[in-house]
Amino acid sequence: MKKLxxxxxxxxxxxxxxxxxxxxxxxxxxxxxxxxxMFAAIGDFTLxxxxxxxxxxxxxxxxxxxLRQCFQIxxxxxxxxxxxxMIMGAVLTIQSRPVLADFGAVSLLPGMxxxxxxxxxxPVITALICAGKIGSGIGAELGSMKVSEQxxxxxxxxxxxxxxxxxxxxxxxxxMIPVLVMYADALGILGSWAAINIKGSVSFVLFFHQAFxxxxxxxxxxxxxxxxxFGAAIGLVGCYKGYTxxxxxxxxGKAANSAVVIASLLVIxxxxxxxxxxxxxx
Amino acid sequence: MSNKVGDIAKSSETxxxxxxxxxxxxxxxxxxxxxxxxxxxxNGENLxxxxxxGSGKSVLIKCIVRLINSDRGTIKVFGKNVNELKSKELSxxxxxxxxxxxxxxxxxxxxxxxxxxxxxxxxxxxxTKKERDEKIEExxxxxxxxxxxHKMPSELSGGMRKRASLARTIIxxxxxxxxxxxxxxxxxxxxxxxxxxxxxxxxxYNTSSIIITHDIECARATADRIIMLKDGDVYMEGNIxxxxxxxxxxxxxxxxxxx
Ligand SMILES: Nc1ncnc2c1ncn2[C@@H]1O[C@H](COP(=O)(O)OP(=O)(O)O)[C@@H](O)[C@H]1O
Ligand SMILES: [Mg+2]
Numbered sequence: 001m002k003k004l005x006x007x008x009x010x011x012x013x014x015x016x017x018x019x020x021x022x023x024x025x026x027x028x029x030x031x032x033x034x035x036x037x038m039f040a041a042i043g044d045f046t047l048x049x050x051x052x053x054x055x056x057x058x059x060x061x062x063x064x065x066x067l068r069q070c071f072q073i074x075x076x077x078x079x080x081x082x083x084x085x086m087i088m089g090a091v092l093t094i095q096s097r098p099v100l101a102d103f104g105a106v107s108l109l110p111g112m113x114x115x116x117x118x119x120x121x122x123p124v125i126t127a128l129i130c131a132g133k134i135g136s137g138i139g140a141e142l143g144s145m146k147v148s149e150q151x152x153x154x155x156x157x158x159x160x161x162x163x164x165x166x167x168x169x170x171x172x173x174x175x176m177i178p179v180l181v182m183y184a185d186a187l188g189i190l191g192s193w194a195a196i197n198i199k200g201s202v203s204f205v206l207f208f209h210q211a212f213x214x215x216x217x218x219x220x221x222x223x224x225x226x227x228x229x230f231g232a233a234i235g236l237v238g239c240y241k242g243y244t245x246x247x248x249x250x251x252x253g254k255a256a257n258s259a260v261v262i263a264s265l266l267v268i269x270x271x272x273x274x275x276x277x278x279x280x281x282x
Numbered sequence: 283m284s285n286k287v288g289d290i291a292k293s294s295e296t297x298x299x300x301x302x303x304x305x306x307x308x309x310x311x312x313x314x315x316x317x318x319x320x321x322x323x324x325n326g327e328n329l330x331x332x333x334x335x336g337s338g339k340s341v342l343i344k345c346i347v348r349l350i351n352s353d354r355g356t357i358k359v360f361g362k363n364v365n366e367l368k369s370k371e372l373s374x375x376x377x378x379x380x381x382x383x384x385x386x387x388x389x390x391x392x393x394x395x396x397x398x399x400x401x402x403x404x405x406x407x408x409x410t411k412k413e414r415d416e417k418i419e420e421x422x423x424x425x426x427x428x429x430x431x432h433k434m435p436s437e438l439s440g441g442m443r444k445r446a447s448l449a450r451t452i453i454x455x456x457x458x459x460x461x462x463x464x465x466x467x468x469x470x471x472x473x474x475x476x477x478x479x480x481x482x483x484x485x486x487y488n489t490s491s492i493i494i495t496h497d498i499e500c501a502r503a504t505a506d507r508i509i510m511l512k513d514g515d516v517y518m519e520g521n522i523x524x525x526x527x528x529x530x531x532x533x534x535x536x537x538x539x540x541x
Binding site: 141144145148149150152153154155156157158159 | 376387391454
């Protein structure tokens with residue numbers, strides 16, 4: 001009896017171990033599949049990027065659609081950027097003032113605020129807002145075009161959808177986001193001046209002079225360069241997510257959502273890389 | 283040439299093949315949608331393809347214009363194997379094929395006029411602006427939509443959208459028409475209007491058509507010949523009388539199921 005009991009215990013243990021191993025195997029398999037999917041997605045995106053690049057250099061460029069997209073992406077985002085730019089500058093000023101006042105260096109305030117807006121705050125905040133507004137807009141638009149067969153319709157009427165839809169949007173985003181950033185920078189500095197004038201009064205000329213005394217070309221140039229990459233990333237991710245939306249209406253929402261998430265993430269990553277490179281060069 | 287479906291007695295007027303599909307197979311992941319399907323379309327005929335939803339009807343006609351790449355088998359359109367065409371040749375071939383999408387697929391962001399101009403500008407490059415406008419007017423008149431020129435697709439009713447979409451398809455004078463469920467989701471009256479239009483298009487432009495539907499009325503009104511898809515292959519082939527008098531259960535249920 002005893003023997004039997006112990007042997008059954010052994011078998012039980014063996015079965016348990018076997019089950020654990022099987023479970024582990026299953027988990028590994030699942031992870032492997034996940035990894036495969038991720039690599040497939042990266043491969044897919046690379047292919048998409050390559051096709052876009054190829055179509056961008058094809059002979060007939062869809063100029064009208066490009067202009068329409070510039071309007072859509074650039075002009076229609078102006079109100080949002082105006083408000084956020086102003087507030088960004090004002091808030092930065094109000095927050096920094098006490099610290100500088102402690103050191104008795106309030107006169108450095110305009111320069112410090114301008115530098116941080118131009119180098120970092122302006123580009124990144126604007127790009128993140130654009131990732132939200134433009135990325136989701138493009139993702140949802142192309143996603144619904146895909147789901148309602150409009151992209152197929154384009155293809156059978158001998159128009160390459162990537163040339164018509166993607167190239168124009170990516171290019172428009174790449175060109176418009178730097179413009180929006182510069183505009184946001186300008187409004188941010190204006191907002192800063194307004195905030196300074198809440199306490200005491202500084203003439204705009206004096207403020208401007210103090211602000212731009214500390215800023216040189218190397219503050220400005222890398223910041224502008226990186227915004228082109230922000231724009232390209234936002235446009236590409238939005239288009240990719242929309243263009244590859246699955247069947248069914250709910251995938252439109254998913255496309256828009258993941259476009260925003262990935263575009264925002266890319267903006268931050270590109271910013272990190274840009275800062276590193278600038279740091280190395282200086 | 284046409285002895286593959288020689289059992290259908292239409293050979294006298296339709297001796298020339300327009301589309302020839304042999305042993306076509308297509309699957310998605312583990313779902314096998316089309317299995318060794320063979321089908322011919324003859325010049326000038328209206329071929330109706332019946333089948334339950336999900337039976338692969340849309341996949342079939344999307345394979346013909348290579349919106350979907352098939353796994354195995356050959357598809358010849360005007361004697362050319364579509365799977366072997368280079369992108370330029372494919373684009374040329376697609377210009378001869380009109381595709382009416384199930385959802386209409388009108389471009390949401392464009393007016394009806396811009397929708398119709400879209401293929402016209404790109405395919406009929408030689409037309410002047412005046413000729414284009416005339417053509418647009420003519421085609422819209424043909425489908426009975428004269429005063430919608432500057433409306434957006436979202437402002438039109440379902441039936442009007444289908445007709446606008448049909449107008450966009452026929453504006454470039456296709457030789458083959460592929461209709462994906464042209465009457466689905468429309469009321470009976472509008473449906474019969476669309477069926478009439480399909481017949482008008484065939485007569486006026488002498489097109490050969492594949493009409494996918496599960497609307498029996500539409501099949502009655504338009505079909506020269508009918509095939510029924512089931513389990514990824516042709517289940518039955520015949521004319522409308524043969525289908526209606528069939529004692530086969532699957533076909534009976536199909537013909538009685540719907541009003
Ligand atoms: N692009 C695709 N990816 C995956 N599955 C698809 C795709 N297109 C169609 N299918 C599947 O193929 C089957 C047939 O679809 P379809 O041809 O649209 O049917 P229907 O006869 O109703 O037109 C369906 O089960 C559908 O889910
Ligand atoms: Mg279908």
